[in-house]
Amino acid sequence: MARKSTLLPEVAVVESIRQETPNIKTFRVVSPGGGKPFEHIPGQCAMLSTPPVGEAIFSITSSPTEKEHLDFSIVQTGTVTNYLHEIEEGFEIGIRGPLGNGFPVEEVKGKDLLFIGGGIGLAPLRSFINYCFDNREDYGKIDILYGARTPDDMIQKKDLFELWPQQPNTDVYLTVDKECEGWDGKVALAPHYCEELAFTPENKVTVTCGPPIMIKFVLEALDRMGFTPDQVITTLELRMKCGVGKCGRCNIGEKYVCIDGPVFTYAQLLEMPPEY
Ligand SMILES: Cc1cc2nc3c(=O)[nH]c(=O)nc-3n(C[C@H](O)[C@H](O)[C@H](O)COP(=O)(O)OP(=O)(O)OC[C@H]3O[C@@H](n4cnc5c(N)ncnc54)[C@H](O)[C@@H]3O)c2cc1C
Ligand code: FES
Structure with missing residues (x-):
């Protein structure tokens, strides 16, 4: 099956919302027909969009082993996150992903x-x-x-x-x-x-x-x-716009944090300009 475009948001439904702390909520997101919008590996992210106000990138906090949904824990900080913190269960949002490289779950086996x-x-x-x-x-x-x-x-x-x-x-x-x-x-x-x-x-x-x-x-x-x-x-959590290596918003030297990262070893960071 052809891979879906990570530039094109698709519709998703906020199935449940849990208040974690005074300014953080966890949102459980599913496809309109049920099930996950896409597969991911730990450490990857997604852009969530709320059409009236824009989109922002968040880490997927659920494990890929959870088969029916994607979870996001989101701090209320500004335009998009204020809006997300106002919505109710059942609300439709846009989602695109998975974005970024993710953690090296295979390489660290046995450690x-x-x-x-x-x-x-x-x-x-x-x-x-x-x-x-x-x-x-x-x-x-x-x-x-x-x-x-x-x-x-x-x-x-x-x-x-x-x-x-x-x-x-x-x-x-x-x-x-x-x-x-x-x-x-x-x-x-x-x-x-x-x-x-x-x-x-x-x-x-x-x-x-x-x-x-x-x-x-x-x-x-x-x-x-x-x-x-x-x-x-x-x-790394640099400011991001496209999330797919197109806009140049997130580069550090030759690296694009949105596609080469956001996961890096400290050894890789030491080789990069100290802009992060
Ligand atoms: C790879 C990655 C993963 C992330 N994962 C999560 C997550 O799991 N949960 C979560 O709550 N947030 C996460 N963030 C941060 C999240 O993307 C921002 O909080 C969000 O974009 C803010 O959008 P807004 O429209 O609400 O805020 P805006 O109105 O755009 O900004 C509000 C304020 O926050 C500052 N700000 C916005 N984004 C960032 C940023 N990336 N770094 C530093 N300051 C910023 C702005 O300068 C401004 O002062 C992640 C960011 C990246 C790059
Ligand atoms: S966010 Fe656009 S190039 Fe990385």
Whole structure:
């Protein structure tokens, strides 16, 4: 069957909407006749469009192993996201994708995986994490370190507090930035907690996504802990327009983040101009 154009939006239906935090909602999207609009690999994205106001790119947070829908966790930040946060279940939107390269799920088989996420940065990681759990025998030990400003700002709480800690050969470490009433867990910034936990680099790949400042300090911490740049994978969130390498909005040197990325190893980033 011919591949559908990733430039042409198709109609999709918002099947359900869940409020995750005060400013983040998770939208479950299906085709009008039911089922997924398209297949994807973890780390890939889609453009969601709301014709009166425009379109914007979001990571697909559901795993490809979820066969009936695509999920997106979306922060309310501006024109498109304000509109999305106002719509109700059953609303029709436009969708085009899958966009971007995605995580190297095949290449890291057999490795231990350390996921480090901050805030909404858990969205792309979650697709990979749940993919690993649905193919558990392909991957080694899984460590998940997730930080948010406050407990209320944590997304996907059922995964974080219930489902993931029950998985075999898996540890979940949660932290918040500052002391909060009702939180008796860890209080530390994610990069500091990562160093404190003293993860060792042997046979391990780390995958990190979060605010740029968190990624910067995580990369420095992993370097001090002995991880080499090719053991560290991250995703970039540059401004994007077309998402298919046509408009030149997202290039860094010769690379187009929308098609060569958004997933890069730190080794690849070190070879690129420092514009990200
Ligand atoms: C590869 C990729 C994956 C993404 N995944 C997610 C996701 O899973 N969930 C999610 O909530 N968001 C994600 N984003 C960010 C999302 O695309 C933007 O928040 C969205 O485009 C904002 O659209 P808007 O019309 O609501 O905001 P606008 O009205 O366009 O902008 C509002 C404000 O946000 C700033 N802004 C907008 N986009 C970006 C950006 N990419 N980087 C920095 N500042 C920006 C603008 O400068 C402005 O100050 C992702 C971005 C990329 C590039
Ligand atoms: S967003 Fe248009 S070239 Fe990347």
